Amino acid sequence: MSRFQPMVIAVLAALVLSVATPAQARKVYRCVRDGTVSLSTAPEPGSRCKAREIDDNAATLPNLWGRSGAVSGTLYQREQDGKIVYGTRKLPGSVKVLAFTVPAPPGEPAHVGLGEVGPAQIDRYPKQFRAAARATGVDEAWLRAIAHAESGFDANAVSSKGAQGVMQLMPATSREYGVVDPFSSAQSIDAGARHLRVLTRRYHDDLTLVAAAYNAGIGAVTRYGGVPPYAETQAYVAKVQVLHERYRTALGPKKPIAARPASAAVP
Numbered sequence: 001m002s003r004f005q006p007m008v009i010a011v012l013a014a015l016v017l018s019v020a021t022p023a024q025a026r027k028v029y030r031c032v033r034d035g036t037v038s039l040s041t042a043p044e045p046g047s048r049c050k051a052r053e054i055d056d057n058a059a060t061l062p063n064l065w066g067r068s069g070a071v072s073g074t075l076y077q078r079e080q081d082g083k084i085v086y087g088t089r090k091l092p093g094s095v096k097v098l099a100f101t102v103p104a105p106p107g108e109p110a111h112v113g114l115g116e117v118g119p120a121q122i123d124r125y126p127k128q129f130r131a132a133a134r135a136t137g138v139d140e141a142w143l144r145a146i147a148h149a150e151s152g153f154d155a156n157a158v159s160s161k162g163a164q165g166v167m168q169l170m171p172a173t174s175r176e177y178g179v180v181d182p183f184s185s186a187q188s189i190d191a192g193a194r195h196l197r198v199l200t201r202r203y204h205d206d207l208t209l210v211a212a213a214y215n216a217g218i219g220a221v222t223r224y225g226g227v228p229p230y231a232e233t234q235a236y237v238a239k240v241q242v243l244h245e246r247y248r249t250a251l252g253p254k255k256p257i258a259a260r261p262a263s264a265a266v267p
Contacts, residue, residue: 027051031089035207040087042080047089048204074099117148117243120250124153125166128186132193138200141247142207143193146214148247149240155185167192211240 029040031047043049076094078085086097122144129147133140150168151157163170165188174182177191196210202218203209212220212227215236220228227237 027053031087032204032206033089035205036089037206037208038087038089040085040089042083042085042087044087044089044091045080048206072100117239117246120144120243120246121148121153122247122250125185125189128189131186132189135190136193136197138193138196139248141251142244143189143196144247144251145240145243146192146196146211147189148243149236155183155188164188167195169195207244208237208241211237 027041029043029049029051031038031040031044031049033044033047038044038047040049043051073088074090075097076087076090077097078087078091078094087094090096124144124147129140129144132138133143147153147166150163151166153166155166157166157168158164159168161170164174164182166185167188169177169179169182169188169191171182173195174188174191177194179187179191181187196214199210199213199218200207203213203221208227209221212233216228216230216233220230220233227234
């Protein structure tokens with residue numbers, strides 16, 4: 001593994017995939033496909049990718065994964081357009097270089113609250129969640145994961161910041177989506193689903209950023225260029241990711257969902 005040591009150090013310490021030519025700034029692409037994030041030294045075919053310039057001399061390095069806690073994965077090598085490319089997603093023609101684990105940043109709580117998320121609760125408001133998912137095209141497992149993390153399905157929940165109902169919408173957000181009674185489970189779930197649809201389109205199916213924006217707001221995600229460095233938000237994103245997998249398993253194979261025609265949809 002010694003000949004890959006410079007690249008290993010870059011991946012483990014900085015989550016920046018090294019290239020052969022030394023540089024003061026490295027370009028890494030954060031790529032999203034089917035709600036999953038990968039890093040690559042070149043845009044991945046079939047993924048939505050955004051380039052990030054990383055200064056080798058920077059005092060702090062960005063969290064390109066958008067996750068709290070440790071990150072494990074595999075680094076692959078492939079040839080693309082006549083060049084050697086490294087990435088963390090296994091694509092056709094890829095060859096495994098090494099497995100890696102990046103420890104959680106010092107002082108950052110890893111997966112706060114994950115021991116308390118509990119099992120999936122698919123018996124809570126089944127008609128409302130099913131109807132909202134069909135109307136908006138939002139994955140029902142994702143919608144349920146957000147509700148579970150936000151309120152534990154408590155229709156009367158009110159947060160210390162004033163968020164209300166099953167989906168814990170702020171009053172201004174509720175008004176934006178025409179909610180009359182924020183404590184109505186049906187209205188809250190429907191509005192929450194429509195809000196998630198807006199965020200999903202805004203962030204091009206990057207569910208990590210969708211969860212971060214739902215928790216901390218679009219402004220915070222824009223200001224920090226990704227998941228904000230708030231312990232609460234990073235723990236929330238991690239919790240929702242685990243819950244999403246639990247609800248996907250509990251609900252079984254995903255069935256195609258027919259969204260409303262654009263003319264009938266509420267933005």
